[in-house]
Amino acid sequence: MVWSGRWVADRLGVALGGDERLTSLLGLALRRNKKRAHLLVSNVLGKHVPQRPETVYGAGLRLGERVRELLGEEAAARAVVLGYAETATGLGHSVADGLALAPYLHSTRRPVAGVEPAGGFEESHSHATSHLLLPEDPELLTGDGPLVLVDDEFSTGNTVLNTIRSLHARFPRERYVIVALADMRSEEDRSRLAEFAAELGARVDLVTMVAGTVRLPPDVLARGQRLVREHEVAAAAGGGGSGDAGAVGGCDADVHGSGGGSGREPAGAVAGERVELGWPEGLPDGGRHGFTPAHRAVLEAALPGMAARVADALRGGGTGAGAASKGAGDSVDAGRRVLVLGFEELMYAPLRLAHALEELVDAEVRFSTTTRSPVLAVDDPGYAIRTRLAFSAHDDPADGPGERYAYNVAPGAGEPGFDAIVAVVDSTADTPRLHAPEGLLACLAPHTGRVLLAVVPSHTPARRHTPPQPSARTPSARTASARTAAALPEPLRGPAFSSYDPDEVGWLLQDLSEAELEAPTEEREEAIQKGGAHYAESLPVEYQPTAQYQDLFRVALDTSAVRIARAVGTVTETVLAERGGPLGGRGDGRRPVLVSLARAGTPVGVLMRRWARFAHGLDLPHYAISIVRGRGIDTTALRWLADHHDPADVVFVDGWTGKGAITRELADAVADFPGFDPEIAVLADPGGCVRTYGTREDFLIPSACLNSTVSGLISRTVLRADLVGPDDFHGAKFYRELAGSDVSRHFLDTIAARFAEVAEDVALDAKELLAADRTPTWEGWAAVERISEEYGIHDMNLVKPGVGETTRVLLRRVPWRILARRGVGRDLDHIRLLAEQRGVPVEEVDDLPYSCVGLIHPRFTRGATGADGRAVTAG
Known part of the structure; x- marks a missing residue:
């Protein structure tokens, strides 16, 4: 069998070294990304590559069992598992299952009204980053038992280590376990883990399926970008609607069109054949707000019945729209192929459904999930992403409608297609955009005999605490002699305080x-990024x-x-x-x-x-x-x-x-x-x-x-x-x-x-x-997330958008580079002047909603160099 990384390896000189199992577990693809060329594509994760549910679920279970052996039964019973959105939400949940009694939480990119955040990754609050931690139970992360953090791969370790730093500052504990399918760190990154644990004063273990390295030639980025451009141009010349050589049409080419925003069912909408799962009332749809062992017991009891309803619908017994007129009498006998397709962060519920379905039917069942990640598709057996379907986001995300993707769902040349696809989404995502002509269901329809839709109710957390009331008559709990609001001092005023x-x-x-509060900028930056200090605990030196x-x-x-x-x-x-x-x-x-x-x-x-x-x-x-x-x-x-x-x-x-x-x-x-x-x-x-x-x-x-x-x-x-x-x-x-x-x-x-x-x-x-309609668009938030991904920063707090914030980066932080919207003139004169004084490059870019964006280096140390080899200026 041809290795699904051969195409990239031959053209870019990328090589995997170490465990001989790497090539069976990982393929390679090219990112549609300005700052990183390659993507490691897991064959057992259930994200980009449809895989047998038993293989996907089993990988996580076995990792969880190894963690339980490492911790011992007593410590394992006190552990909490945290998975990363969106890729590792299902893997993390499966690891928690392997631990048997561990509650589970995954980070999320979907804000949920009324849920108090319990922290973030690089700072102590989720709004400072691209990920949110939204447990329904505010005590979930406060225990002293081991915290098990699960990601699909451990490449540099930055994201996980920054998460531990942030959470340790708020919820300190003695032990952490990092779990990943593949450990692909460099020797330098490996040595940092022991130093990190010593600095933290806690034990940090690592459990992975395989370990190896990725060798990247120095010019890999330029060559990768050139390859992406060449194939996108070839696809456009060939009339492909999705922009990739391996992309498949079938969706409206304008994924940002008007079909999804009106709240009405658009003309030409695709209903899909609905399957009523009978999801248990009150059972969370996943780990976004926490998933306990009690929840797990409810799910295990309900899974056979829910899978039987899906199997019955596949056999033609469904009661949803379209069941009577399309596919009635079809079977799911041997030789037929069925895909259960999850939705972004909703990986675990559809995975378990697919796993249970696999035991009920003779058909070949596969599982994969849609994603936000833009990847080039090339229809070649030696390339991991052979086809790509692009469709409009349909869950009303905070960053607004945009493209989402389903990879390897449409068949590549010489590959069998799926006879039926069961799309599983949560109820928040069951919007008009899902059914629109440019939506997911319309994209799937040309590439399969039947499209079924199963909707899992989105869990609505209940407030678990009584908030404090802002009353002057309610004494503070500080001490017995605490002051009430009425006894607080009057506001400070100029000229005694301020020049106003x-x-x-x-x-x-x-x-x-x-008070002595000032510290040099580079010292503050290092302390803040290492998690040893919060920016509000000190002040930058106030230079004239x-x-x-x-x-x-x-x-x-x-x-x-x-x-x-x-x-x-x-x-x-x-x-x-x-x-x-x-x-x-x-x-x-x-x-x-x-x-x-x-x-x-x-x-x-x-x-x-x-x-x-x-x-x-x-x-x-x-x-x-x-x-x-x-x-x-x-x-x-x-x-x-x-x-x-x-x-x-x-x-x-x-x-x-x-x-x-x-x-x-x-x-x-x-x-x-x-x-x-x-x-x-x-x-x-x-x-x-x-x-x-x-x-x-x-x-x-x-x-x-x-x-x-x-x-x-x-x-x-x-x-x-x-x-x-x-x-x-x-x-x-x-x-x-x-x-x-x-x-x-x-x-x-x-x-x-x-x-x-x-x-x-x-x-x-x-x-x-x-x-006018002044509804917030959150266009800026979406741009910052994109920049964070493209420049490999993975901490939105280090991306400072707008002229004002960029100015502050240059005045008070340790800047890495400045992105300036092409064509902006005099409004950025002071930015260019400050950047020149600090020795910071200014890069002109297109498609920027702001005039400029300031980037702080994601791994600041004195004398560090940026991703392009330039020295990071300490100012």
């Missing part, structure tokens, strides 16, 4: 000006800007003042119309209470307050509050606000959106405080993350440039246990010594001086916005 006038803003913070950069700030302010003034007016008028007194139709004399997120939101809050006074003679209260990515909002400050104002009047304000992490963080943070609206009003929303904004353009807002010297001389906020108690406000420093460089008032005055000039335009803009 006292009526401009009240800071719900404590003054930490005397150079004369050259101050000149650039003044030029930028002069050129953008009108644009900023117009955006300030537009967002303020929108807030007043929707939330304010007579302008909003309430007529009760109440006014919005502006609460800016310190510190980037504070200048914007001051400007909004000034606009309300300029345009309507209103004096709006304005406060600044701390929110810390990964740690949440200052709950003490929320209690203060609830004691002094009606929470319904509070409008949270920020400067701009990047990928929307803080937007999501805030929504989670205020969920436990009834009455507060989690929506943020921002000056600029290039990421499409909010519905209240002044503009969605991505341009230079000078308040992003100069740190404290444009923000009232206030540092970013600090949250450290030895300085901030449970009932204290978060802290910040007032840099009085930088008064000679302070341009905070100059910035505000320059913008406010243009209010009269833009008043007419603002009135029109606000009217149009109020009448």
